Amino acid sequence: xxxxxxLVMVGNGMAGVRTLEELLKLDPDLYRISVFGAEPHPNYxxxxxxxxxxxxxxxxxxxxxxxxxxxxxxxxxxxGKRVTEVDRVRRVVRSEDGTEESYDRLLLCTGSNPLMLPxxxxxxxxxxxxxxxADTNTMIDAANRYKHAVVIGGGLLGLExxxxxxxxxMQVTVIHVGPWLMERQLDEVAGKLLQKSxxxxxxxxxxxxxxxxLVGNPSGRVRSVHCKDGSKVDADLVVMxxxxxxxxxxxxxxxxxxxxxxxxxxxxxxxxxxxxxxxGECAAHRGVxxxxxxxxxxxxxxxxxxxxxxxxxxxxxxxxxxxxxxxxIDLFSAGQxxxxxxxxxxxxxxxxxxxxxxxxxxxxxxxxxCLYGDTVDGSWYFKLLRDGRSVADIRDKLMFGESNIGDVxxxxxxxxxxxxxxxxxxxxxxxxxxxxxxxxxxxxxxxxEEVRKHTKASSSCGSCTxxxxxxxxxxxxxxxxxxxxxxxxxxxxxxxxxAVRDAIVENKLLTIADVFKVMLWKTPNxxxxxRPAVNYYLISSWPKEARDDPQSRxxxxxxxxxxxKDGTYSVIPRMWGGETTAAELRRIADAVDKYKIPTVxxxxxxxxxxxxxxxxxxxxxxxxIGMPSGHAYAKALRTVKTCVGSxxxxxxxxxxxxxxxxxxRAMWRMYAPHKVKFxxxxxxxxxxxxxxxxxxxxxxxxxxxxxxxxxxxxxTEVAHFFTKLKTAAEVLEYTGxxxxxxxxxxxxxxxxxHYVARVGLDHVRKRILEDHEGRKALWEKLQFSLDxxxxxxxxxxxxxxxxxxxxxxxxx
Amino acid sequence: MTTEMLAAPEGVQTEFETGSGTGEWKPxxxxxxxxxxxxxxxxxxxxxxxxxxxxxxDQVFALLDRCPHKGGPLSQGIVFGTSVACPLHNWTIxxxxxxxxxxxxxxxxxxxxxxxxxxxxxxxxxxxxxAIDLVAPMAGPARQTVTHP
Numbered sequence: 001x002x003x004x005x006x007l008v009m010v011g012n013g014m015a016g017v018r019t020l021e022e023l024l025k026l027d028p029d030l031y032r033i034s035v036f037g038a039e040p041h042p043n044y045x046x047x048x049x050x051x052x053x054x055x056x057x058x059x060x061x062x063x064x065x066x067x068x069x070x071x072x073x074x075x076x077x078x079x080g081k082r083v084t085e086v087d088r089v090r091r092v093v094r095s096e097d098g099t100e101e102s103y104d105r106l107l108l109c110t111g112s113n114p115l116m117l118p119x120x121x122x123x124x125x126x127x128x129x130x131x132x133x134a135d136t137n138t139m140i141d142a143a144n145r146y147k148h149a150v151v152i153g154g155g156l157l158g159l160e161x162x163x164x165x166x167x168x169x170m171q172v173t174v175i176h177v178g179p180w181l182m183e184r185q186l187d188e189v190a191g192k193l194l195q196k197s198x199x200x201x202x203x204x205x206x207x208x209x210x211x212x213x214l215v216g217n218p219s220g221r222v223r224s225v226h227c228k229d230g231s232k233v234d235a236d237l238v239v240m241x242x243x244x245x246x247x248x249x250x251x252x253x254x255x256x257x258x259x260x261x262x263x264x265x266x267x268x269x270x271x272x273x274x275x276x277x278x279x280g281e282c283a284a285h286r287g288v289x290x291x292x293x294x295x296x297x298x299x300x301x302x303x304x305x306x307x308x309x310x311x312x313x314x315x316x317x318x319x320x321x322x323x324x325x326x327x328x329i330d331l332f333s334a335g336q337x338x339x340x341x342x343x344x345x346x347x348x349x350x351x352x353x354x355x356x357x358x359x360x361x362x363x364x365x366x367x368x369x370c371l372y373g374d375t376v377d378g379s380w381y382f383k384l385l386r387d388g389r390s391v392a393d394i395r396d397k398l399m400f401g402e403s404n405i406g407d408v409x410x411x412x413x414x415x416x417x418x419x420x421x422x423x424x425x426x427x428x429x430x431x432x433x434x435x436x437x438x439x440x441x442x443x444x445x446x447x448x449e450e451v452r453k454h455t456k457a458s459s460s461c462g463s464c465t466x467x468x469x470x471x472x473x474x475x476x477x478x479x480x481x482x483x484x485x486x487x488x489x490x491x492x493x494x495x496x497x498x499a500v501r502d503a504i505v506e507n508k509l510l511t512i513a514d515v516f517k518v519m520l521w522k523t524p525n526x527x528x529x530x531r532p533a534v535n536y537y538l539i540s541s542w543p544k545e546a547r548d549d550p551q552s553r554x555x556x557x558x559x560x561x562x563x564x565k566d567g568t569y570s571v572i573p574r575m576w577g578g579e580t581t582a583a584e585l586r587r588i589a590d591a592v593d594k595y596k597i598p599t600v601x602x603x604x605x606x607x608x609x610x611x612x613x614x615x616x617x618x619x620x621x622x623x624x625i626g627m628p629s630g631h632a633y634a635k636a637l638r639t640v641k642t643c644v645g646s647x648x649x650x651x652x653x654x655x656x657x658x659x660x661x662x663x664x665r666a667m668w669r670m671y672a673p674h675k676v677k678f679x680x681x682x683x684x685x686x687x688x689x690x691x692x693x694x695x696x697x698x699x700x701x702x703x704x705x706x707x708x709x710x711x712x713x714x715x716t717e718v719a720h721f722f723t724k725l726k727t728a729a730e731v732l733e734y735t736g737x738x739x740x741x742x743x744x745x746x747x748x749x750x751x752x753x754h755y756v757a758r759v760g761l762d763h764v765r766k767r768i769l770e771d772h773e774g775r776k777a778l779w780e781k782l783q784f785s786l787d788x789x790x791x792x793x794x795x796x797x798x799x800x801x802x803x804x805x806x807x808x809x810x811x812x
Numbered sequence: 813m814t815t816e817m818l819a820a821p822e823g824v825q826t827e828f829e830t831g832s833g834t835g836e837w838k839p840x841x842x843x844x845x846x847x848x849x850x851x852x853x854x855x856x857x858x859x860x861x862x863x864x865x866x867x868x869x870d871q872v873f874a875l876l877d878r879c880p881h882k883g884g885p886l887s888q889g890i891v892f893g894t895s896v897a898c899p900l901h902n903w904t905i906x907x908x909x910x911x912x913x914x915x916x917x918x919x920x921x922x923x924x925x926x927x928x929x930x931x932x933x934x935x936x937x938x939x940x941x942x943a944i945d946l947v948a949p950m951a952g953p954a955r956q957t958v959t960h961p
Contacts, residue, residue, distance in 0.1 A: 443915075453915055454915045523892065523893060524868065524869075524892075524893055525849060525867075525868050525892045525893060526892055527890075527892050527893075527895075527897070527904075528889070528890040528892065528897030528902060528904075531890060531892065532890070551847060551848065551849040551850050551890070551891070552849075552890070553890075554890065554899070555888040555889065555890075555899040558888075559888070563885075563888060563899050563900070564951050564952075565882065565900065565949055565951045566883075566948060566949045566950055566951035566952070567883075567884065567885040567888070567948060567949070568951065598952045598953055598954060599952050599953065611952060612951065612952045612954075802847055802850070804845065804847065804852065808852075808853045808854065808855040808861060809840055809841050809845075809852050809853065809854045809855065809864075810854075810855055811838055811840065811854060811855065811856060811857070811934075811936075811939060
């Protein structure tokens with residue numbers, strides 16, 4: 001057995017310990033690990049010091065890793081030992097008390113130090129910073145014995161300290177040099193709203209005031225604060241919260257390169273010495289030292305990945321947003337919320353109701369947001385900001401938030417804090433607020449992904465994501481909304497959907513194995529989320545060349561039926577345009593009797609659903625009813641809903657049924673990133689509900705109106721008017737071209753509504769309406785792809801339907 | 813509850829397991845009859861089916877065809893590495909232990925399995941006795957008419 005390598009970590013804080021946790025998950029046996037921490041505590045949640053100060057949580061509750069965690073994982077913890085020296089040549093770490101550890105890899109997580117104003121009296125008793133458990137205890141102690149507190153600095157940390165001290169019964173004055181509170185995170189209006197709200201709670205503010213001197217009493221304790229304008233404030237306790245600075249003292253001594261922090265590369269290795277890694281507030285990545293949890297955890301993941309010798313992950317920086325942890329005050333800001341050259345603003349202001357929202361737009365993109373009083377849409381704005389997608393098409397609705405465009409499932413709640421514990425947050429998975437908060441606390445969760453994994457909340461339709469993020473905020477204090485700039489497809493790769501598809505197209509990759517090889521997949525054969533996606537990208541990019549892999553399809557597309565909760569299946573035959581005949585109905589009825597099918601239901605898409613078919617009976621049912629596959633189980637063209645139209649209807653202007661049948665016959669068997677539904681109405685009364693379909697066609701006297709990217713699901717979204725067409729042939733061409741564009745550009749499991757939202761309606765207009773040659777080419781490409789495409793219910797071999805799945809093995 | 817490697821290279825004999833308490837080995841099928849990264853269902857005289865899985869390394873595993881979460885048929889899931897994703901709610905179940913990947917909790921009943929010269933065997937006694945009482949989840953009108961024990 002080879003000897004284990006030694007990993008020494010200097011600094012026992014959140015970013016560092018998270019790195020160790022990630023590393024232990026990847027390879028628990030690679031290193032012998034030692035940790036030095038200057039504080040005499042195991043790793044605790046520093047962000048929650050404010051709730052502890054405010055008396056809302058106890059010290060015990062904020063411990064993230066108990067003493068046992070270290071010993072259980074074989075980690076030597078030197079708590080309360082400050083490292084003073086590192087010999088990079090001999091590779092030895094030495095602490096104040098002379099403890100030495102040698103290392104093969106060193107992880108520097110020295111965090112940051114608070115800035116102290118260089119004013120006379122700063123060394124008096126009762127003058128402290130606000131950074132750790134010791135400071136917090138000093139404040140709690142002072143609150144028990146003294147009356148007057150002054151907090152210098154009206155930023156995030158200062159206000160949390162002031163709020164906490166006030167909650168503990170002190171009279172608190174905040175001295176702030178800036179013109180309004182939190183001027184780096186809020187604009188003037190929001191800053192003043194915040195001040196008003198805090199004043200109502202009992203805080204006093206001295207704005208635009210500069211501290212000149214701290215004056216002490218004869219016993220050496222601070223007594224008052226004097227400002228440059230001559231004002232004086234009584235103070236038995238002074239908390240300086242004027243900023244933090246990366247703690248690079250040790251790194252400087254080690255002669256590592258420093259520039260706003262310890263300079264690291266994308267794998268979190270120091271620029272100077274590749275054996276040495278650095279993560280957390282002390283590390284400067286591409287010139288930025290982050291002070292929020294989410295980016296630090298991303299860094300931790302990358303460093304762990306690299307330490308585990310997997311070497312694939314790269315940290316590429318984070319976008320961050322800001323929230324204040326003062327219970328009952330909601331504020332959010334991100335991006336260039338102050339505006340600037342070439343920006344436009346949409347502002348909603350209701351000072352009486354305590355709500356203010358400012359959205360900053362540049363070149364049709366959201367570039368900044370500042371919210372006060374109602375922040376439930378913070379994460380949505382943040383997503384728009386990060387994705388950088390055009391908001392031109394939703395500009396008129398932007399201010400009213402995501403819920404205004406049709407979210408359902410959580411009773412329209414938008415303020416998680418005011419919801420009772422028993423209120424349901426996630427309607428899909430039935431998860432209550434109390435449960436989410438308890439699990440966040442008990443398991444020490446920080447990110448939305450973690451909450452989804454542990455509670456399932458917001459993991460299905462995602463419409464309650466904003467609420468769950470708010471709960472994370474209140475409960476863990478996590479600045480959850482800082483997110484990676486690029487989202488990986490799944491844990492098997494660092495590449496996103498676009499990169500994978502581009503590689504498939506550019507390198508003409510034809511098999512999943514090739515994709516995994518070229519794209520350096522981390523797992524041997526992917527997982528249940530990436531394999532179906534890659535399979536789709538292959539067959540849609542290279543029709544008739546790439547081979548469909550049924551084992552990489554979800555069960556429904558392998559069995560060509562829809563699995564039900566008891567493991568039986570549902571069968572929905574295709575009824576062109578929703579029309580059927582007596583002969584078809586007789587065959588269906590006979591099959592229901594013969595196979596004892598328990599439920600027969602008419603679907604919302606004008607078809608008939610046979611529910612509870614045993615897998616063994618599927619092929620027999622298909623054969624007996626003798627109708628084509630309805631693909632109701634597939635990411636493919638499903639129903640084409642029609643009204644009766646001009647054939648019968650006294651109002652009808654167009655033959656919508658025939659139009660629907662023609663569309664369906666032209667495009668059935670079309671696989672797509674997600675399910676696709678059409679509807680055709682014969683007049684603007686729109687009985688076929690064409691306004692909430694992926695493509696909706698509405699007959700008018702002079703022709704057809706085409707609508708795209710509607711959706712009747714989680715996000716009820718009315719389709720966009722796309723164009724007006726004259727003939728049925730044009731309807732086919734334009735619909736087909738749009739579908740092909742979506743097939744080529746949509747990400748797997750992205751409905752047309754989300755696809756169009758991502759690329760922008762203008763892009764689709766350019767490709768389909770303005771580029772006539774391009775449109776025709778797209779339509780031809782779709783026809784080429786569909787030509788000869790088998791009906792999986794009848795052409796089993798051609799559709800690669802594995803017959804073995806329909807029979808069980810018998811024990812002899 | 814052993815799961816063994818298939819003797820992949822031809823001609824290489826795998827060791828027979830002859831530990832005490834072992835019942836008779838029942839031939840089930842050939843490894844080649846299980847789709848790569850797929851599964852087959854094995855019907856039993858009593859009790860729910862057993863699913864036999866094959867991964868791309870030609871390892872073969874046997875579990876009760878019932879997800880510990882809501883009873884989904886694991887045989888219908890997507891197989892990757894040494895795991896299967898349940899088709900109902902996407903829990904990841906380890907093929908070797910039958911247990912759900914954290915933070916989900918619960919295990920599907922594993923079955924002893926042997927591969928000899930490309931043929932898959934299950935333990936007759938386990939087939940006859942293990943997890944006989946577990947029933948498949950119910951759906952549809954049957955839910956109202958059948959009462960559970």
